[in-house]
Amino acid sequence: MKEFFKEIKKNRALFSMIVPALLLTIIFSYAPMAGLVLAFKNYRFDLGIFKSPFNGVENFRFLFVSGDGWRLTKNTILYNLLNLVTSQALAVVIAIFISEIRCKVYKKITQSLIFLPYFISWVLVGAFALAIFNYETGLMNNLVTAAGKERINVYAIPGVWPWIICAFNAWKWCGYNSVIYIAAITGVDQEIYEAASIDGANIFQRIRLITLPCIRPTIVIMLLLQVGRILRGDFEMFYQLVGANGQLYDATDVIDTYVFRALTTSTNLGMTAAASLYQSVVCFVVIMVVNGITRKVEEDYALF
Amino acid sequence: MKKLLAMVLAITMILSMAACGGSGKGNKTESGKLDTSKEVEVVMYFISDRPAGQDIIDENMNKIFKEKLNCTLKVNWIPWSDYKNTYNLLLSSGESVDLIYCAGWLGYSQLAQQGAFKNVDELWPTYAPENYAKATDEAKAQTIVDGKMYCIPTLWATYYGQGPLWRTDILEGTELEGIVLDSFENIEKYADFCKENYPEILPIEMNSNGSNYDSMWGRYLGLREMGIFYYDPTEEHPTLKTFTELDSCEDFLNMMARWNEKGFYSKSCLSDTSGDSSAEKGTAFLRCHNVDSFSGYQMKTNLGSSDFQWQFQDIGKYAAHLPFTQDAVCVPSGSKNPERAVALWNLITTDQEAYDAFYYGIEGTSYKLNDDGSVTMLDPDTYSTSGMWTVRTTGLTRDAEGTPAEWNEWHETWEKMIKENDVWEKYSSLTVDTAGLDTELANINDVMLKYWAPLELGLNTNGVEGGVAEFNEKLQQAGVEKVREAYQKQLDAYVEGLNK
Numbered sequence A: 001m002k003e004f005f006k007e008i009k010k011n012r013a014l015f016s017m018i019v020p021a022l023l024l025t026i027i028f029s030y031a032p033m034a035g036l037v038l039a040f041k042n043y044r045f046d047l048g049i050f051k052s053p054f055n056g057v058e059n060f061r062f063l064f065v066s067g068d069g070w071r072l073t074k075n076t077i078l079y080n081l082l083n084l085v086t087s088q089a090l091a092v093v094i095a096i097f098i099s100e101i102r103c104k105v106y107k108k109i110t111q112s113l114i115f116l117p118y119f120i121s122w123v124l125v126g127a128f129a130l131a132i133f134n135y136e137t138g139l140m141n142n143l144v145t146a147a148g149k150e151r152i153n154v155y156a157i158p159g160v161w162p163w164i165i166c167a168f169n170a171w172k173w174c175g176y177n178s179v180i181y182i183a184a185i186t187g188v189d190q191e192i193y194e195a196a197s198i199d200g201a202n203i204f205q206r207i208r209l210i211t212l213p214c215i216r217p218t219i220v221i222m223l224l225l226q227v228g229r230i231l232r233g234d235f236e237m238f239y240q241l242v243g244a245n246g247q248l249y250d251a252t253d254v255i256d257t258y259v260f261r262a263l264t265t266s267t268n269l270g271m272t273a274a275a276s277l278y279q280s281v282v283c284f285v286v287i288m289v290v291n292g293i294t295r296k297v298e299e300d301y302a303l304f
Numbered sequence B: 001m002k003k004l005l006a007m008v009l010a011i012t013m014i015l016s017m018a019a020c021g022g023s024g025k026g027n028k029t030e031s032g033k034l035d036t037s038k039e040v041e042v043v044m045y046f047i048s049d050r051p052a053g054q055d056i057i058d059e060n061m062n063k064i065f066k067e068k069l070n071c072t073l074k075v076n077w078i079p080w081s082d083y084k085n086t087y088n089l090l091l092s093s094g095e096s097v098d099l100i101y102c103a104g105w106l107g108y109s110q111l112a113q114q115g116a117f118k119n120v121d122e123l124w125p126t127y128a129p130e131n132y133a134k135a136t137d138e139a140k141a142q143t144i145v146d147g148k149m150y151c152i153p154t155l156w157a158t159y160y161g162q163g164p165l166w167r168t169d170i171l172e173g174t175e176l177e178g179i180v181l182d183s184f185e186n187i188e189k190y191a192d193f194c195k196e197n198y199p200e201i202l203p204i205e206m207n208s209n210g211s212n213y214d215s216m217w218g219r220y221l222g223l224r225e226m227g228i229f230y231y232d233p234t235e236e237h238p239t240l241k242t243f244t245e246l247d248s249c250e251d252f253l254n255m256m257a258r259w260n261e262k263g264f265y266s267k268s269c270l271s272d273t274s275g276d277s278s279a280e281k282g283t284a285f286l287r288c289h290n291v292d293s294f295s296g297y298q299m300k301t302n303l304g305s306s307d308f309q310w311q312f313q314d315i316g317k318y319a320a321h322l323p324f325t326q327d328a329v330c331v332p333s334g335s336k337n338p339e340r341a342v343a344l345w346n347l348i349t350t351d352q353e354a355y356d357a358f359y360y361g362i363e364g365t366s367y368k369l370n371d372d373g374s375v376t377m378l379d380p381d382t383y384s385t386s387g388m389w390t391v392r393t394t395g396l397t398r399d400a401e402g403t404p405a406e407w408n409e410w411h412e413t414w415e416k417m418i419k420e421n422d423v424w425e426k427y428s429s430l431t432v433d434t435a436g437l438d439t440e441l442a443n444i445n446d447v448m449l450k451y452w453a454p455l456e457l458g459l460n461t462n463g464v465e466g467g468v469a470e471f472n473e474k475l476q477q478a479g480v481e482k483v484r485e486a487y488q489k490q491l492d493a494y495v496e497g498l499n500k
Helices: A002-010 A012-040 A058-064 A069-100 A104-119 A122-133 A139-146 A158-186 A190-198 A203-227 A235-242 A246-252 A255-263 A269-297 B002-030 B054-069 B080-092 B108-113 B123-127 B129-134 B137-142 B184-197 B213-221 B249-262 B291-302 B338-350 B352-359 B405-420 B438-456 B463-477 B480-499
Strands: B040-047 B071-078 B099-102 B163-167 B224-226 B229-231 B286-289 B310-312 B328-330 B367-369 B375-377
Touching: A002 A012, A012 A058, A012 A269, A058 A069, A058 A255, A058 A269, A058 B438, A069 A104, A069 A158, A069 A203, A069 A246, A069 A255, A104 A158, A122 A139, A122 A158, A122 A235, A158 A203, A158 A235, A158 A246, A190 A203, A203 A269, A235 A246, A235 A255, A246 B438, A255 A269, A255 B438, A269 B438, B040 B080, B040 B338, B054 B071, B054 B338, B054 B352, B071 B080, B071 B338, B099 B338, B108 B328, B123 B129, B123 B338, B129 B338, B163 B184, B163 B291, B184 B249, B184 B286, B213 B224, B213 B249, B213 B438, B229 B480, B249 B438, B249 B463, B286 B291, B291 B310, B291 B405, B310 B405, B338 B352, B438 B463, B438 B480, B463 B480
Parallel strands: B040 B071, B040 B099
Antiparallel strands: B099 B328, B163 B286, B163 B310, B224 B229, B367 B375
């Protein structure tokens, strides 16, 4: 205890610097956690969060009573894994391409164009998707009929949707994610590249043997950070692309969309709190497992 | 200039306060025990977006409120973009709110059960006596949750009417001219006609909001709804049936499958989240909705901003009022000035001057009165009537300029139909108590969207029979029987009450 105060006294400048960050975390991440108690309560507005009566695990029942809970959890995890891998891999590829472009103007334009989708809201992306896949007037079916083939009703084929959603997600996020990798690549010592060229390494060898190993820590950390969000389906993406099309739900439902659908007509705050607690707990487990594996394989890369 | 304005304002304030001193006593005796000696600010919330020109409206109406009740009104908006979250958070935040918009579709009875609102059993008749007197017994019965009243319902009668509204300008000079779409056969005939003459347009408006053709079918047969169930009010002891248990369910589903086959609406309609009104824009010819939508569309034409001609037909077999709790106002349990708030509500809904100032704004600036008694909003971009719908009151609300004659005709027709035959109307006060059914209802809600919505539009891939079997199975899993049992009990109790 004495040593602890000594430590604080010694580095008070440094400690005072982390105080704002610490306060923010406590206020916005730890304090609201008390509200999770709602998940086990029958909430009453006049009694407030802490005085409302407990009702056990009643609030969690709606997630599992229909047998959908596991399917939803599975969908959510698989979607995020797929999106995680595709969008990050694409971002790395784009970052390497862009950093290899030598013409400055062309480089800037390309990067801006790839970055652009990040600013487009999902509402608009949903409208794009409908304009492409619409059965009667969609771009795709116009091309298909022009080629003399039968129209395809994409909105009745659940199997293709994981790939469609994955493609839109990658298109929207890759530009944004690539910025971090571009920064990492810029940080690589240029002398290594020069030495390699002198030794006769071609561009592919340079990428494979220098760029990729150098940005590996960044890739691992980015992946780990993204894993933390694995149970948080990007609600807007799913909702805007799929809409109220029940036929696609088996393939496209994630926890967020299900909760939204089931509870739109309800005012039960306890049930929403239960869903969010469930997400958080599964998230926590996933992070601990992934981080544990990382630590086993390569201790330096683990988050903690 | 500003200083001058401030001085003028200050003087008006002092004067109005002085005036209040005089009239305050009068108010006291008028509305019973209300004590207006202390000036208070009443805080009101409703769901809408803040109009750009609200400031002068506030100033104008508060002058009146100050003079008559020694209070000011602070209006706050819950934006449509996130109303569901904001609404519940607001009620749980402990912020002092005195009046808040509520409605059946916002979960009025559930919220009341969860203790969000003050009981108005005493408040309403004591501090809003004129408003209370104007409300019908039916309206009062609808506000009751667990034996107590928790809201003041609107005084504006709306009707249980729904049906097709369709373009008539495309029919001129054809054999279908003058057709009235009062049956599903005629709707199909009309859509066939459109398909034939305008093959590039999908005749029926349909998007991810889903269809209400199932509910229209029920009305057409003379059935009433309770949650997802239907019952026949002509029976002595009505029993609740799901749609698939109706004898004509298969006919309906076959018809819809045929409509889908014929391409009356898009096969991708359920994924269309744009929610845009394609009929209004001219990219569809027919929409199933209500007389207010019809009136809005036709008004545009009457005022010259559209060339389309519209017609509307209620497809229901009988008529009834919609619950008056369709729009209501509640006093949240955290309110600090419930008495003054309710008295203010009384003033706005019974006094034409206060009503006009609150709802229409300032005469000459935001609206003008026409010779025929209708009202024209002068600058709808900065202010177009208040978003607080509950305030609309039969007798105080004026016709908007360009309102089609049919709008008033339908209201008269319905009123007459209700007087002649109360087969639907006598069930209007039946409210649904969902206590203890949250889990089942959440699951049923999901099943309806997931299995019923595509099946109803003929979009499911496993045919009518397979689709019905699957839907029924999922509905059972979701716990439909528990809900049915609870609802049937309530219905039986209601019928017993009727027969007393």
